[in-house]
Amino acid sequence: MLIPLVERQRGRLRVLEFIDFDVTDYNAPLIRREFAAELAMRDFSPIWCQILKSIGTMDAVSLRKMPSVIDGAPNPFTRLRCQNDMIGFNSPLKCGFNGYMKSRNSHMTRELRRSRRRLEALGSVELKVAHDAETAAKLMKTIISYKSAWCRATGAVDLLSRTAYADFYHSLARNEVGGIAHTSALMVGDHMIAGNFGIVLRGRFYGIIQSSDFENYRTYSPGSLLLVEIIRWCCENNISLLDFSIGSESYKARWADDEEQLYQHGQAFSITGMLLETHRRTLAGFKNSARKNPQLVELLRSVRTKVGKSVLVQQHRNHAG
Structure with a gap:
């Protein structure tokens, strides 16, 4: 199993994350199907603890956008204590x-x-x-x-x-x-x-x-x-399948037939790390609540658009001046 992780400096925090730099839509280890099936029958937590111990000191762990299945094989990381993250949309063809x-x-x-x-x-x-x-x-x-x-x-x-x-x-x-x-x-x-x-x-x-x-x-x-x-x-x-990726763009409701729940996992190892973990959990809870309220999602999208337009107007005025 190969796990694409990186320790990133976020302000004063050292955070262990997947190497995606906000580009990758799905994060998971590279793993043999047989080994994934074997891990699915065991508690993955002790193995993960050994991995963290070998990495060394950090303030927090933040693993995002994890699918529960990797090309038909179970993802061991979603067997950790996880919360709902983003949703992927797709359509079989x-x-x-x-x-x-x-x-x-x-x-x-x-x-x-x-x-x-x-x-x-x-x-x-x-x-x-x-x-x-x-x-x-x-x-x-x-x-x-x-x-x-x-x-x-x-x-x-x-x-x-x-x-x-x-x-x-x-x-x-x-x-x-x-x-x-x-x-x-x-x-x-x-x-x-x-x-x-x-x-x-x-x-x-x-x-x-x-x-x-x-x-x-x-x-x-x-x-x-x-x-x-x-x-x-x-x-x-x-x-055979068109993957619309993650995100809540409104057009996906018209074109996608299936949804895939992605998961996130976090841990804190310092006081500052606990602040980051609290923020992550709070944000995850808010997003989950928002998804159950389409009107709230549309309101937030409308506010974002209006803010963007006001910024453009101000930039145009500054340029004209």
Whole structure:
């Protein structure tokens, strides 16, 4: 078993975490299926204590976004004392493209067909998939640009504005084109109105980044129309499951059929570590309560968007001044 852990300095705290740096959607050890099954029959806590002892001094442990199953094998870390974390969303595609689309809301599919016809009046509409590094780089540049613009408009954290994060995805898109990386765009003529970056692995499509030219094409539902074409591509290329990843974006309720509860585990080993652990548990409890109240989720999303817009207005005024 290989456990991708790192001890990070967070202020004055030394915290043991998974090596994901807020990029990875799912965190778990690399483990043989047989060994995972063996651990499932035992108490994992003594083994974990030995692992912590070998690592040495730290203030806290914070393990996030852990699935209970790893490619069919039980995850031993979710046998520790855990709390609910984020939720992953996915849809099986075994019924094929037509079968999947027939199971969607009829009003939504009618509106999408109408939006498609409106776009076709502007120019030819097609899915463009990168098959070489140069194309992947061009598409990824626009995908990141659109995503950053959306984050600024809604007040969401814009990780892609940080050079290291953007470079990571640029490198992955270029180096893995034709392999696990899938970079695509919905084109109207020569203009990209929406883009998607995903990972294709073991018959699954993992959606990582999706963005659109929402400032100019919002009324055409560009993101949803791109998603339709990605689903079509998946069905034509023997992809059995589309993973929408974590997050509570409203569109996932319309497209995803299944949910996967992820888990988090924390421990404290100092007074300051106890403060961090208390904060983690409190936040986890609040998020779990919020998920049971859709109105609260929408209110928080609306507040975040308004804050983002007010920041943009202030920045524009400062720039104009």
